[in-house]
Amino acid sequence: MATITQDRAETAHTPAAAAMRPPQRITQHILEVVSDSGEGAQKCGQIFGSVSAKMGNGVWTVEIIPAEIQPPPRSAPGASGNRIRIGSAPVTNWGDETNLVVAFNEQALLGRHRLGALADNAIILIDDQWKSHDNERIRAEWEAAMLEMSSRRYRIIGVPMEAQCLTLVDDARKGKNMFALGLLAWIYGRDLDRIREEIAFAFRKKSEEVYEKNVALLELGVQWAEQNLDFRFEVPPIGTPEPRVVMNGNQALALGAIASGMELIGMYPITPATSASHSLAEIFQQYGGILHQAEDEIAAVGFSIGASWSGKTAFTITSGPGLALKTEFLGLAVMTETPLVVVDVQRGGPSTGLPTKVEQSDLLASLFGQPGDAPHVVLAPATIEECFHAMITARRIAETFRMLVIVLTDANLATGVQPFRRPEPVADWFAPPPDLSPVPDGMKPFQWDPKTGLSRRFIPGMPGGMHTTTGLAHDESSRVAYDTANNQKGCAMRSRKLAVLHSTLTPPTVFGPDSGDLLVVGWGSTKGAIEEAVERAREEGLSISSVHLRFLAPMEPGLKEIFQRFRKVMTVEINYSDDMGDPYITDENRRRGQLAWLLRAQTLVDIDCWTRVLGEPMRPGAILRAMKSHMPEGGAA
Amino acid sequence: MSCSLLHTQVADEQEYALADYEAGLPRWCPGCGDHGVLSSMQRLLVAEQLQPENTVFVSGIGCSSRFPHYVKTYGFHGLHGRALPVACGIKMNRPDLTVFVVMGDGDCTSIGAAHWLHATRYNMNLTALLLDNNIYGLTKNQTSPTTPLAHASNTHPYGSSLPPLNPLQVTLGLTNASFVAQTAEWVPAHMYATLRAAYRHRGFSFVRILQRCPVFTPGLYSAAVKKPDTVELLVHDDGVVVPELDGLYTRQQRHDPRDIDAARRLADAPDQIRLGVFYRNETNPVYEDLLQVRRRSTDEKIKLLNEELDRYAV
Secondary structure (H helix, E strand, O other): OOOOOHHHOOOOOOOOOOOOOOOEEOOEEEEEEEEOOOOOHHHHHHHHHHHHHHOOOEEEEEEEOOOOOOOOOOOHHHOEEEEEEEEOOOOOOOOOOEEEEEEOOHHHHHHHHHOOOEEEEEEEEEEHHHHHOOOHHHHHHHHHHHHHHOOOOOEEEEEOHHHHHHOOOOOHHHOHHHHHHHHHHHHOOOOHHHHHHHHHHHOOOOOHHHHHHHHHHHHHHHHHHHHHOOOOEEOOOOOOOOOEEEEEHHHHHHHHHHHOOOOEEEEOOOOOOHHHHHHHHHHHHHHOOEEEEOOOHHHHHHHHHHHHHOOOOEEEEEOHHHHHHHHHHHHHHHHHOOOEEEEEEEOEOOOOOEOOOOOOOOHHHHHHOOOOOOOOEEEOOOOHHHHHHHHHHHHHHHHHOOOEEEEEEEHHHHHOEEEEEOOOOOHHHOOOOOOOOOOOOOOOOOOOOOOOOOOOOOOOOOOOOOOEEEOOOEOOOOOEOOOHHHHHHHHHHHHHHHHHHHHOOOOOOEEOOOOEEEEEEEEHHHHHHHHHHHHHHHHOOOOEEEEEEOEEEOEOOOHHHHHOOEEEEEEEEOOOOOOOOOOOOOOOOOOOOHHHHHHHHHHOOOOEEEEOOOOOOOOHHHHHHHHHHOOOOOOOO | OOOHHHOOOOOOOOOOOHHHHEOOOOOOOOOOHHHHHHHHHHHHHHHHOOOHHHEEEEEOOOOHHHHHHHEOOEEEEOOOOOHHHHHHHHHHHOOOOEEEEEEEHHHHHHHOHHHHHHHHHHOOOOEEEEEEOOEEOOOOOEEOOOOOOOOOOOOOOOOOOOOOOOHHHHHHOOOOOOEEEEEEOOOHHHHHHHHHHHHHOOOOEEEEEEOOOOOOOOOOOHHHHHOHHHOEEEEOOOOOOOHHHOOOOOOEEEOOOOOHHHHHHHHOOOOOOEEEEEEEOOOOOOHHHHHOOOOOOHHHHHHHHHHHHHHOEO
């Protein structure tokens, strides 16, 4: 058994020492598996998360991804893997610091240490081949890493992962992930039959031999852990009778799109949106769906608009840079009142920014990015479950209101995996085939109801409906009309539709008491972390509540009334804002969080904000600290 | 051998007359080549008796892109350079519709060039017309990619500095190109025959129409207009044959449109105007055929979706 340097060292324990000790019962734990890119830590984590969900735990997983496919091996920024939070209650966010790590090398571990991702008392299982490696430089790197981490009280346990795997396979790089899965399976008492099922599914396109080798590695990991480790954890399952499914947000978007009855997507590859298209590409054609990978982002949305205009609402999926390229077409969709659903899976920006990491920086761009007045709907699902249902809502609004609907998700939702209540599809969700019956005599293609702005859409194939749809200003007959009265009317009619939609919305529900000292307002994927922070704050006796918005345009009703019941209101967002106290920053020039900006304009309430752009989801502990430092002055009310 | 050009169908009774395809009075300048293209197109619509409600004209932005407004079918007048993606989306969703695409030279060969390349490769069953007057007209006299060398415009008052782009060469160089032709607005009989051949070709038919802009490029092609014998017609039974032009257009070359090498050689002639079908190949794969799927009923979809959700079940 290998030992580890100096006093950081710890040898694994004597065989069967642990087996006699009962597992420690806990209500939640955060673990992660990190490796070089391409060593399969992600697959290991995904299977662990999936099996945990199937065993009835609350689960939230987050991918740890470098931007490159194969960054240099053994480099701290190249750490790749998966972070899983499991609990005995539903888990709504990725939590705070990590409690247990399986690391394939000390550099990947160091990357996580430097990000402050690990709890001070984290348990670390690490492949210790590097400590005694033939290469002197590698041995020195190991020593240096251990020294750097010695400021923390990690419990570091050396595991001969490489040596163990080599007893079964020639290339340990292709097997360590299953060995690591075996370690975790034993530590957390996971059901091995379910794991074998997951392995069979993951390698369904490979030979039987590949499956058997992976299972053998898994079992080797279990066996090693059983003989050498002196601790186990038990995270009891939630007793939930209702059927659940487990998937990530992009899979939920893909299935939601199918459930909405949409049948055509034009797309162009962009991280982190593309995996939604991968999911669709596998199955869409079974549903009569067509996926077109266009030559660019512009063509992708143009193709979808052409399809929508000629029948059922179509959609496109992109991320920030792609949304920017689509801008002109979005204005055209608004002007021609062509229904369209656009999903923006937000990542860090501006420009190429942080392609694989989460941010909520596209809110204002999606609301106001189109030159000219271009009223449209912006929706933001807050959970993975809502990613599924948002597509159905978006399609229905797009069609009913002849409107562009932008759905904002983010990298956290896209790659996070969470169990949720199984959707039960009903016929009402699915768009019916377009009705091509003749246009009634005298009806015009933009015959706006002056009260609502709504009009019946003419679709090619409808006899008597011939007209040319144009992006130029037009009258009710779709004739080019540059005159003042027609332009004013067209703008008013397109805007009116948003007000009509607004009139159908209900005010949001406040999480916690509906009055108090501080109200935190959030949108999108931060909901779970904000609500967990609010719960902890209330346990500490603070008068804090939160409210989470799904409709950003039109804005949900009743906000001003809710805000007035709190002494102070602030937003928490994953986008950039100046902090008060920063050089030159005054109340006058301060650039605020994007939702804060919007809410201030909309409600005339002096709304504060706390935002960060760390390239990672919000941690509830960090939100709690921010809330405490933003409490209104003058003590409790 | 299958050749769609031979399948001419003559309607017993004509349901639609010219007036059924006319919508409004065109607002192009007097003498603009666009008028002639519109007339030939309306003549084609009558000849082919295309149902107005099942016919779509898609255009971009520019003088010629007003085209759909003057035809009484469905039309989509969208963005500068982006007619092709919209047209492709329509055709993919609704292969039952007949779709024409009308673009100018700035539209197709400049701002929308990427779409032109890829639409050629997709080879969807569309008829795409490039109304090429070698200038930006609507924005008032700027150099376009096809503007002749040294031609003065508002953006190049001392004459354009780059040799013009040759749209035929580009299209003939693209993978999966299936129909490439050139015609001229001052030879209406040839233009009509070419549009008809393009319409009847199954695949992406690309027709470059040589045009003059009476305001900004009035002198363009004046030699060719005055002296028809400086123009060479490419003739073939599988391409375009217009016997009524034999008297005037004496320079004729027999060119088999299946011969891609000859087509490329004939297109690579900056000083020689050639009209006719350069290339035609109906065996190339057509994108909407490759992607077509069986549409499912809602009940079928619910059943499939339930099975899919079961795969994610906990």
